[in-house]
Amino acid sequence: MTKKIVVVGSTNVDKVLNVDKYALPGETLAINTYQQSHGGGKGANQAIAAARSGAETTFITKLGNDEDAKMMIAGFKQDKMNVDHLITTQDHETGKAYITVDKTGQNSIYVYGGANMAMTPEDVEAHRDAIANADRIIAQLEIPIPAIIAAFKIAKANGVQTILNPAPARQLPEELLQLTDIITPNETESQTLTGIEVKDEVSMLDNAMIFFEKGIKMVIITVGDKGSFYATPTEHDFIPAFKVKAVDTTAAGDTFIGALASQLAIDNSNIKEAMLYANHASSLTVQVAGAQNSIPTEAEIRNVIKQDSISKEEIEKEKQQAAEFAAQQIPNHITLGLGSGTTSAYFVKAIQKRIVNEKLDIQCVATSLGTQKLAESLHMNMLDVNTIDEVDITVDGADSVDDKLNGIKGGGAALLFEKLVAKMSKKNIWIVDSTKYHKTLEGRQMPVEVIPFGGMGVFRYLRDNGYHPAFRFEDNGDILETDSGNYLINITIPKHADLKDLAKNLKNQTGVVEHGLFLNVCDELIIGGDQIKTIKREDLATK
Numbered sequence: 001m002t003k004k005i006v007v008v009g010s011t012n013v014d015k016v017l018n019v020d021k022y023a024l025p026g027e028t029l030a031i032n033t034y035q036q037s038h039g040g041g042k043g044a045n046q047a048i049a050a051a052r053s054g055a056e057t058t059f060i061t062k063l064g065n066d067e068d069a070k071m072m073i074a075g076f077k078q079d080k081m082n083v084d085h086l087i088t089t090q091d092h093e094t095g096k097a098y099i100t101v102d103k104t105g106q107n108s109i110y111v112y113g114g115a116n117m118a119m120t121p122e123d124v125e126a127h128r129d130a131i132a133n134a135d136r137i138i139a140q141l142e143i144p145i146p147a148i149i150a151a152f153k154i155a156k157a158n159g160v161q162t163i164l165n166p167a168p169a170r171q172l173p174e175e176l177l178q179l180t181d182i183i184t185p186n187e188t189e190s191q192t193l194t195g196i197e198v199k200d201e202v203s204m205l206d207n208a209m210i211f212f213e214k215g216i217k218m219v220i221i222t223v224g225d226k227g228s229f230y231a232t233p234t235e236h237d238f239i240p241a242f243k244v245k246a247v248d249t250t251a252a253g254d255t256f257i258g259a260l261a262s263q264l265a266i267d268n269s270n271i272k273e274a275m276l277y278a279n280h281a282s283s284l285t286v287q288v289a290g291a292q293n294s295i296p297t298e299a300e301i302r303n304v305i306k307q308d309s310i311s312k313e314e315i316e317k318e319k320q321q322a323a324e325f326a327a328q329q330i331p332n333h334i335t336l337g338l339g340s341g342t343t344s345a346y347f348v349k350a351i352q353k354r355i356v357n358e359k360l361d362i363q364c365v366a367t368s369l370g371t372q373k374l375a376e377s378l379h380m381n382m383l384d385v386n387t388i389d390e391v392d393i394t395v396d397g398a399d400s401v402d403d404k405l406n407g408i409k410g411g412g413a414a415l416l417f418e419k420l421v422a423k424m425s426k427k428n429i430w431i432v433d434s435t436k437y438h439k440t441l442e443g444r445q446m447p448v449e450v451i452p453f454g455g456m457g458v459f460r461y462l463r464d465n466g467y468h469p470a471f472r473f474e475d476n477g478d479i480l481e482t483d484s485g486n487y488l489i490n491i492t493i494p495k496h497a498d499l500k501d502l503a504k505n506l507k508n509q510t511g512v513v514e515h516g517l518f519l520n521v522c523d524e525l526i527i528g529g530d531q532i533k534t535i536k537r538e539d540l541a542t543k
């Protein structure tokens with residue numbers, strides 16, 4: 001549904017001088033091109049980004065009565081923004097940024113706040129209705145704080161969601177933070193407000209915790225070409241930036257915020273999808289020089305999302321390749337463990353074909369109810385786990401595997417049975433696509449299965465020991481239950497964690513049924529691709 005967004009913030013006109021080199025104090029230099037004027041200002045950029053992504057966007061900004069204002073208003077109209085709530089003053093000029101760019105691309109910027117810095121609470125209050133009728137309001141820090149507070153108070157009184165982009169970096173009054181629902185700093189801005197350096201996912205979550213304490217409900221930290229992170233008190237995730245050739249990152253952050261606000265459901269339920277959309281949007285912005293001209297439209301963004309889904313198809317293909325390769329390796333007359341998850345499902349289908357075509361005598365055990373069902377529907381010869389002592393080979397997927405063949409499993413909520421069957425197996429083969437293979441497991445999430453009664457005790461232990469726990473929920477908001485009726489808590493593997501100690505400590509917690517660390521389990525890893533890659537434990541040992 002189309003979102004009604006109000007942006008209250010700055011408009012700047014960027015005056016760009018292209019120079020060979022900077023003039024020294026007292027020096028006079030000729031310049032190559034005469035000054036060019038481009039639209040800018042964080043408020044205007046974010047409003048344009050939201051409007052180009054299809055949001056019904058109203059911009060509240062203060063302009064001078066001058067040519068620059070006329071140029072900007074014409075642009076706003078072109079982007080189909082609502083310009084009924086622009087504020088004009090006779091006393092100040094439209095904000096400007098004087099930017100010199102030298103031959104190496106280095107720039108220096110002087111900002112004249114002008115009309116932006118003259119925005120008052122009264123200016124904002126005169127547009128109360130526009131704010132009260134919106135779904136959400138976005139503000140940045142290029143206008144005076146009292147004006148933002150006035151806007152957010154109106155929003156709060158009318159059930160309108162407030163998004164604060166705390167840029168440029170500065171300290172903020174508690175009052176403003178308490179009026180904020182979603183905060184969207186970049187790494188430096190976040191550190192300025194929390195005092196905690198942003199260096200990895202774990203520290204991002206530490207930053208988020210500080211904001212949660214102030215009553216903020218969602219934290220989004222953007223970290224340039226690394227990507228972006230979001231956290232609510234119940235879930236968090238890091239979304240890597242797309243690998244693109246960046247030529248000018250101006251307006252990347254603004255595009256991200258405007259695009260996100262245009263897509264995010266009012267109850268924030270589609271946050272991951274909205275983050276991906278914003279990620280795609282800003283990856284387009286950085287590939288074009290300039291600010292407002294580089295902000296993409298919804299159609300352009302949807303187009304790259306479509307291309308990305310083609311690469312998702314690639315990943316599916318890799319899973320299938322790994323699964324089919326593994327199926328070819330399986331000898332006759334064995335008991336075979338069947339793993340869980342999408343990659344394992346490809347394997348189940350591939351081995352079933354061989355069993356039928358080659359009339360193989362293979363009996364199977366499943367590691368989850370889902371796999372059991374699939375195998376039964378394919379009329380495979382299934383054994384009950386409780387009637388056997390040993391499995392010859394188990395083939396299973398994994399969520400992440402490191403270069404020592406340690407892995408995390410259980411993302412599909414079947415970790416207890418997967419581990420039971422793995423322990424009974426003489427040989428464990430894991431099949432993955434190439435995105436699952438990493439140098440280390442640090443910073444990755446892993447599930448811990450806990451009994452429902454007493455789960456909170458484990459949760460507290462995990463929280464107090466820096467594992468950043470979060471219960472897993474179903475898409476419909478119900479707490480997720482495993483096949484054996486337990487709950488799952490996701491934790492983040494800390495930096496420099498000793499995995500053996502971690503596994504031992506988790507097992508020792510009363511209430512923990514099992515955890516997703518599979519150390520020394522995988523004997524052979526098969527990574528899909530046009531060139532299949534296999535890594536065997538016996539080869540690691542001799543290295």
Ligand SMILES: Nc1ncnc2c1ncn2[C@@H]1O[C@H](COP(=O)(O)OP(=O)(O)OP(=O)(O)O)[C@@H](O)[C@H]1O
Pocket residue numbers: 167186187221222223224225226227228241242243244246249250251252253254256278279282283286
């Ligand atoms: N080089 C890049 N390649 C791909 N995506 C990028 C790159 N730089 C930024 N992005 C995308 O843009 C988002 C926002 O970037 P960033 O964290 O730099 O914001 P910012 O510091 O507010 O930027 P700015 O102030 O320059 O607008 C990132 O989370 C990422 O999705």
Ligand SMILES: [K+]
Pocket residue numbers: 248249250251252285286287288289290291294
């Ligand atoms: K740009």
